[in-house]
Amino acid sequence: MYKTDSSLIEKCRTLRKKGFTLGDIIKATKLPKTTIFDHIQDIPLSVERKREIQEDSIKRITEFSRKRKGKCLFGRVVPKPEGWTKKLIFLTAHFMFDGEISKGSCIYNNRNKSLIDHVKSLMGKVFNLQPYDWFNKDTGVRRISYHYVELADYIREKARELKIYIKIAALSEKKIFLKAFFDDEGSVHFDKKLVRGYQHNLEILKLIQDLLKDFDIESKIDEKYKEIVISRKPNLIKFRDRINFSKGIYINPARKNSIWKKKLEKRKILDYLINSYQK
Structure with a gap:
């Protein structure tokens, strides 16, 4: 059975007494989390240190939120076509009329499945996105929604531009x-x-x-x-x-x-x- 070196155990305990978190100690010693925990669990962090950790965590979350304003979460990259195509005009127009462009979502409502399917298909082709689907059995209204801040910002701006561009379009x-x-x-x-x-x-x-x-x-x-x-x-x-x-x-x-x-x-x-x- 593997036995942890006594000097490493002492290092773990010394770091803990200095206010290091479990994560900090893992980085410093490269030891498994369970091994470290077994040797430091009797050394609690002070109230002051816990407060500092909490404040640091809040600062990181706030900074992350500020930086990602108008952006998707990791892995969600929304294409943003620059020029106008017939597909983009179609999508932007429908979000303007029977749709909703909110702060973080683009939603389209319609009773006709053919229109819902067409919008859904083109959203997949143009933006590589799939929607959340909802159907109201009582009214027959269908709804597809795309909850991406980047997409909402983009479509909102394109809707503004389209009202100008369409006047001189083909x-x-x-x-x-x-x-x-x-x-x-x-x-x-x-x-x-x-x-x-x-x-x-x-x-x-x-x-x-x-x-x-x-x-x-x-x-x-x-x-x-x-x-x-x-x-x-x-x-x-x-x-x-x-x-x-x-x-x-x-x-x-x-x-x-x-x-x-x-x-x-x-x-x-x-x-x-x-x-x-x-x-």
């Missing part, structure tokens, strides 16, 4: 932005023969209106109800042919004011609406 990129808005915030009102898009931010509504003009689509902003409205057959046809809703975007048939009472794609209802006009 039509194909403007279409992605508009489609994201109407997929998230849009609806088709069959009786009143119009397409609506809700947004509490009037600045966003004005931006949407300006982008629609680039596709020769006229619209009106209702500031009272905070929505943008597209009406009249020519504008509705242009919206369908040039923007439209994505495939797999369905209405909520459980809504009390729904006239359909069944699961229908918004783009299908838009076709019904346009075809309802007398020729």
